[in-house]
Amino acid sequence: QSVLTQPPSVSGAPGQRVIISCTGSSSNIGAGYDVHWYQQLPGAAPKLLIYDNNNRPSGVPDRFSASKSGTSASLAITGLQAEDEADYYCQSYDNTLRGSLFGGGTKVTVL
Amino acid sequence: QVTLRESGPALVKPTQTLTLTCTFSGFSLSTSGMCVTWIRQPPGKALEWLALIDWDDDKYYRTSLKTRLTISKDTSKNQVVLTMTNMDPVDTATYYCARSWRGNSGDLDYWGQGTLVTVSS
Numbered sequence: 413q414s415v416l417t418q419p420p421s422v423s424g425a426p427g428q429r430v431i432i433s434c435t436g437s438s439s440n441i442g443a444g445y446d447v448h449w450y451q452q453l454p455g456a457a458p459k460l461l462i463y464d465n466n467n468r469p470s471g472v473p474d475r476f477s478a479s480k481s482g483t484s485a486s487l488a489i490t491g492l493q494a495e496d497e498a499d500y501y502c503q504s505y506d507n508t509l510r511g512s513l514f515g516g517g518t519k520v521t522v523l
Numbered sequence: 524q525v526t527l528r529e530s531g532p533a534l535v536k537p538t539q540t541l542t543l544t545c546t547f548s549g550f551s552l553s554t555s556g557m558c559v560t561w562i563r564q565p566p567g568k569a570l571e572w573l574a575l576i577d578w579d580d581d582k583y584y585r586t587s588l589k590t591r592l593t594i595s596k597d598t599s600k601n602q603v604v605l606t607m608t609n610m611d612p613v614d615t616a617t618y619y620c621a622r623s624w625r626g627n628s629g630d631l632d633y634w635g636q637g638t639l640v641t642v643s644s
Binding site for chain 1: 628
């Protein structure tokens with residue numbers, strides 16, 4: 413079954429670094445398709461955070477970085493701030509489904 | 524600038540058909556690579572990719588909902604319409620439309636604000 417698996421939650425103190433993983437399979441991330449990341453603040457629509465595995469759109473702080481390797485990808489937030497408290501989703505194309513997949517989402521809590 | 528806005532009924536009854544319209548501006552869906560995608564999010568749950576239509580009028584659907592979904596576009600009106608038949612309470616969700624300018628596997632760089640659809644008798 414084609415799924416992207418994320419941890420349900422991660423937490424960290426202000427200033428710390430947190431990492432969110434996104435594990436896929438050979439029909440999506442492992443097939444070479446790009447991974448994109450979105451941030452969803454409470455009550456708001458998702459916002460593009462990272463595109464094409466490791467690129468930040470204009471206006472996204474460089475505290476956010478991402479990488480991809482094999483069938484997995486990860487998003488790192490360094491220098492965690494209170495405003496980073498949100499849900500984060502990964503997305504990739506799946507050639508079996510012929511459509512996109514979203515991960516289950518990860519809630520980031522700033523302690 | 525690019526904007527998208529979803530519109531449709533806030534409440535539908537079970538078994539009814541839902542029709543949602545995404546009205547956009549700032550880009551043309553006839554431009555090569557351009558796509559509009561529908562995504563939904565049940566309350567407190569994750570995003571679910573539903574359907575995509577591209578500049579060439581190719582259409583792609585979530586496998587599990589393929590028999591219930593239809594996506595179409597009116598390029599002259601800058602609108603994309605999603606219909607979902609046989610609505611059920613489990614279809615209660617916020618429905619978003621979003622743009623990708625780099626094809627089916629591209630990132631969704633602009634999103635609408637979403638519209639909450641409740642399915643209840």
